[in-house]
Amino acid sequence: GAVVSQHPSRVICKSGTSVKIECRSLDFQATTMFWYRQFPKKSLMLMATSNEGSKATYEQGVEKDKFLINHASLTLSTLTVTSAHPEDSSFYICSASGAGANNVGDTQYFGPGTRLTVL
Amino acid sequence: AQTVTQSQPEMSVQEAETVTLSCTYDTSESNYYLFWYKQPPSRQMILVIRQEAYKQQNATENRFSVNFQKAAKSFSLKISDSQLGDTAMYFCAFTNYNTDKLIFGTGTRLQVFP
Numbered sequence: 038g039a040v041v042s043q044h045p046s047r048v049i050c051k052s053g054t055s056v057k058i059e060c061r062s063l064d065f066q067a068t069t070m071f072w073y074r075q076f077p078k079k080s081l082m083l084m085a086t087s088n089e090g091s092k093a094t095y096e097q098g099v100e101k102d103k104f105l106i107n108h109a110s111l112t113l114s115t116l117t118v119t120s121a122h123p124e125d126s127s128f129y130i131c132s133a134s135g136a137g138a139n140n141v142g143d144t145q146y147f148g149p150g151t152r153l154t155v156l
Numbered sequence: 157a158q159t160v161t162q163s164q165p166e167m168s169v170q171e172a173e174t175v176t177l178s179c180t181y182d183t184s185e186s187n188y189y190l191f192w193y194k195q196p197p198s199r200q201m202i203l204v205i206r207q208e209a210y211k212q213q214n215a216t217e218n219r220f221s222v223n224f225q226k227a228a229k230s231f232s233l234k235i236s237d238s239q240l241g242d243t244a245m246y247f248c249a250f251t252n253y254n255t256d257k258l259i260f261g262t263g264t265r266l267q268v269f270p
Binding site for chain 2 (some may be wrong): 069071075079080081083086128130132134143144145146147149150
């Protein structure tokens with residue numbers, strides 16, 4: 038299947054600072070990327086959907102000024118958590134979909150996730 | 157609204173045995189996709205199997221197969237010859253042709269015992 042990487046895998050930051058998480062599709066062009074948040078022992082909660090070159094579409098209840106998403110190329114999307122607070126601590130997962138040699142265009146392939154801890 | 161229901165929060169199976177995980181969904185769409193994803197302790201989401209709604213034939217991937225009952229809106233996953241590495245949380249998910257969004261079930265935690 039298709040490979041999606043995510044960096045960093047783990048980050049600890051102080052309250053009030055901003056944190057950027059990168060999501061890359063390594064062997065296919067990701068026309069659409071998704072950002073999820075997952076609480077312990079819970080399912081994934083979609084935060085936003087982004088298409089290359091256009092603004093992200095945020096789910097209801099997700100603050101777009103707090104969670105900045107940029108999908109500048111067909112292989113890279115970034116999520117920036119601005120002015121992070123302890124309640125933003127969570128596991129953030131990206132996924133990507135798009136046609137490629139090893140994947141089906143309508144299927145989402147997931148990154149390994151980033152654990153964010155805000156002190 | 158489209159929903160996905162996994163009624164089994166936890167399941168367990170002995171190594172080499174077969175286990176079936178249940179999933180039902182609700183939609184008024186006729187064209188859609190269904191997926192099973194696996195999330196092991198590493199928390200990496202891994203695609204297990206994919207089914208297109210227009211296909212009557214059940215999808216299979218090695219030891220993994222589905223029982224897709226479109227009229228009943230049921231999409232169960234059968235794992236044959238269970239292995240210790242199958243221990244994970246399993247999520248059933250749905251998406252239709254008009255949107256890329258995945259709708260996830262609440263997950264079933266599967267424990268494979270030696």
